[in-house]
Amino acid sequence: MAFHFRFLKVPVSIDLSYWIFLLLVMGGIGGPYIESLLWSTVFTMSILIHEYGHALVALFFRAEPMIVLQAFGGRTFFNEAQTTAKQKFLITLAGPVFQGLLALTGYLLLQFNIFNSYVLNHFLFVTTYINSRWLLLNLIPIAPLDGGWLVRYILEKKFGRKGYLASIIIGLTAAAIAIPCFYFQGYHWFFIMQLFICGWHYCKLWQKEQE
16 A cells, blocks of 8 residues: 655655654654654655655656655666666766755755744754765665665776675675764664665675675
């Protein structure tokens, strides 16, 4: 069961598993109901803006994008067979760029104190907080995070198969360093879990290459 809509010519599907996941993530925040609702709204908005970064560039390349929100976040699907390696790189890069711009916008609006409203300023604070931390996580060079795909595209293009193997080693190293760092920095368990999943994925890739 999923909720479907279309915006800016891009179809979006929000799976039931996303809402269950959102309840689990926001349940760990605690606090008043209104506070949880605010964080949930910003969290969902941030995912959609990030994925629309991917999707709008894919749409520009006529790659027929579709956004799916499910447990552990979102994903943009597009017709990879009709896109070049350079186009895939730009599509991947667009997500972090959109998210970075969102975090920067929230930060600048807070710094200039444009809104004389506690609610709006708190909304901007939550927006900046979530997106700046998420951007840092997402640029770690380990797939399926965007940073991992970007590093893989660059290394494969320059060094071929050796570049691909190097991207796996870089990803495993990044996961081993990032997991304890993020844990001691107090990141939410959602971000730590994503890193564990990514690290496990890379372990499987490395095992496959050794067979």
